[in-house]
Amino acid sequence: MPLVFACIAPHGSMAIPEAKPPDRPTLAAATTAGMLELGRRFAAARPEVSIVLTPHNVHVEGAMVVIDAAAVAGDLAQWGTPLALRVPVDREIAHAAHDAIRAAGIPVVYVSYGANDPAGAIAPMDWAVQVPAHFMGGRSDPQIPVVVIAPARDLSDELHVRAGEAIGKAAASSSKRVALVASCDHGHGHDAKGPYGYTSKSKEFDDRLVELIKRNDLSGVVGFGSDFAREAKADSYWQMLMLHGALGQRRWRGEFISYEAPTYFGMLCAAYEAA
Numbered sequence: 284m285p286l287v288f289a290c291i292a293p294h295g296s297m298a299i300p301e302a303k304p305p306d307r308p309t310l311a312a313a314t315t316a317g318m319l320e321l322g323r324r325f326a327a328a329r330p331e332v333s334i335v336l337t338p339h340n341v342h343v344e345g346a347m348v349v350i351d352a353a354a355v356a357g358d359l360a361q362w363g364t365p366l367a368l369r370v371p372v373d374r375e376i377a378h379a380a381h382d383a384i385r386a387a388g389i390p391v392v393y394v395s396y397g398a399n400d401p402a403g404a405i406a407p408m409d410w411a412v413q414v415p416a417h418f419m420g421g422r423s424d425p426q427i428p429v430v431v432i433a434p435a436r437d438l439s440d441e442l443h444v445r446a447g448e449a450i451g452k453a454a455a456s457s458s459k460r461v462a463l464v465a466s467c468d469h470g471h472g473h474d475a476k477g478p479y480g481y482t483s484k485s486k487e488f489d490d491r492l493v494e495l496i497k498r499n500d501l502s503g504v505v506g507f508g509s510d511f512a513r514e515a516k517a518d519s520y521w522q523m524l525m526l527h528g529a530l531g532q533r534r535w536r537g538e539f540i541s542y543e544a545p546t547y548f549g550m551l552c553a554a555y556e557a558a
Contacts, residue, residue, distance in 0.1 A: 317541030317552030357408030447528020467519030477547025
């Protein structure tokens, strides 16, 4: 059946209440509220599987990646909190998405980890999967299985849109209720003291994006171009192209929920529901 829910969700660990710095308990409060709202809408849509588009998992030269494993597991220790999570993978939907992307003529590979049989493998879960899953399905009872897909920045923008279209078709061909999460942090050059330094392109990118999302024009991101996204040090553009491709097959109502850049990078929450 067609996708039942979609969203743009940030993956800064500070969105999680338990992961905020002890001396800054209100850091990213708007984003935390936004993620809680996305969690409520996700639950109301009753998905049976969540496809997460992540920029921080395995990177393969010249190909997109679909994780083929029994589960993904990880923690946020590198971001200063021991929060850990393990979520099962829906291998049926993972295979359907992989095959649909390949059928569209787009390079894509399976990646597994550890056990030689993917059915018993536990693949690493990156923070761009764990943070959204913390709010959307990863801690529910029962858990909502995930499908983890990574874009490939050395492929063209057009191929990312087409990959999104393929993912949407794979969801529509399934009998399961599927949600799609574009895990995105935006410009990473908002603070000169941050690890990427300062660039005015980050604010320019984020401001233009907020304007588009507020007027429900996700298709407008296509006009940004990958060069601008790289100049802005954004970790979001390629996932949003895929989201746009997936949603383009139906009429969707997008709703801006929140945006802020409380540290060196921008975080935005937006929900998409069928119109």
